[in-house]
Amino acid sequence: MDRTLALEFVRVTEAAALKSGRLCGRGAKDAADQLxxxxxxxxxxxxxxxxxxVIGEGEIDEAPMLYIGERVGAGGEEVDIAVDPIEGTNLIAKGQNGAIAVLAIAPKGGLLHAPDMYMEKLCVGPRAKGVIDLNLSMTENLRRVAAKMERAIDDLTVVMLDRERHQGLMDECRAAGARIRLITDGDVNPAMECGLEGSGIHMVVGTGGAPEGVLAAAALKCTGGDMQARLKPATDEEIRRCHEMGITDLNKVLTIDDLVSGEDVIFSATAITEGNVLSSIKYFPGGARTHSVVMRYQTGTVRFVDTIHRLDKKLSMKVK
Structure with missing residues (x-):
């Protein structure tokens, strides 16, 4: 892909964040998502x-815009797009940390068309690449990651969603000595953060949404991190969709290259609320300030974009 497109994709996530951020903390998650x-x-x-x-707000009969299969853009190179206009709608509704607007772009066929079902995930940063194995115990994965990173297990911070289904993982991590950070929603943001040096996050584990898993894989691939995943269909319909994807072995472990293939992918995220790496939107009379990250796999570049928006000027340009 043309490298100059990276900033264009930042503009897309900035627009989603700017429009929805006005509703931060107002309890209106559906309205914020629509904005x-x-x-x-x-x-x-x-x-x-x-x-x-290829990953969007839902099927055509569920979402008026950005539905799976929708065509977007002004014309040019053929690409596949995964979007989550607000990753963490509950977070923005409650004014809590971790909400982002996020997307990933790859050449045609470069993103797994993950159906909307659960996915088991194991994510690490670049210093632990090549040692994780979803078929092994959490304890063994912690031991391997700690050894590869040349630190003790009690120096590792593991992030997971605060869900009853993760109680066994929590117990095993604690017994092994790892620190745990529980989050209420949104596992793309911490997965992205664990690929960035200095974030303080070393692993993201547990079961969450499969579409979000592809977005997480895109970020980790760009930063040189690693991820393994396994689809967890719960109904006959979800099993059918797995078979349509060519996954007949439901225990199949998907590698990061299964989730995001090809020679290029671009990932962009703009913070709506505060994060470990990205700062929240700040509004002021006539404008706002956003903080974004854009990554490209082909070059390994990670850029942070700190932008001041003159919203009053943009509005006057539209009126003309």
Whole structure:
């Protein structure tokens, strides 16, 4: 992909964050999500790509915009797109940390078309690449990661969703000596953070959404991290969708290259609320300030984009 597109994709996540951020803490998660979708969709229409949404807000009958299969862009290179206009709608509704607007772009066929079901995930940063194994115990994975990173297990911080289904993982991590950080929603953000040196997060584990798993894999691939995953279908319909994807062995471990294939992918995220790495939106009279990250796998580049937006000027330009 043309490297100049990276900043265009930042504009897309910025637009979603700016529109939805006004509703932070107001308990209106659906309204905030719709604003984010609108902002993302409108900005995509100005980007010189011919994109197909492969991971989006839902099927065509569930989402008016950014649905799976929707075509976006102003025309150009054919790409596949994974979007989450707000990753952490509950977080923005409650004004809690960790909400981001996020997307991943890859050449056609470069992103796994993950159906909306659960996925078991194991994510690490670049210094632990090559040692994780989803078929092994959590204790053994902690031991391997600690050894590869040349630190003790009690120096590792593991993030997981605070869910009853993770009680066994919590107990095993604690028994092994690792520190745990429980989150209420949104596992893409910590997965992205564990790929960045100095974030303080070393592993992200547990079962969450499969579409979010592909976004996490895109970020980790760009930073040189590693991830393994396994789809966890719960119904006959979900099993059927796995078979349609060519996954007949439901115990199959998906590698990071299964989730995000090809020679290039670009990942962009803009913070809505505060994070470990990205700062929240700050509004002021006539404008706002956003903090984003954009990564590219082909070059290994990670750029942080700190932007001041003159919203009053943008509005006056539209009026003309």
């Amino acid at each position: 984010a979708v609108d902002g993302m969709r409108q900005t995509f229409d100005t980007v010189p790509i011919s994109g197909t949404v």
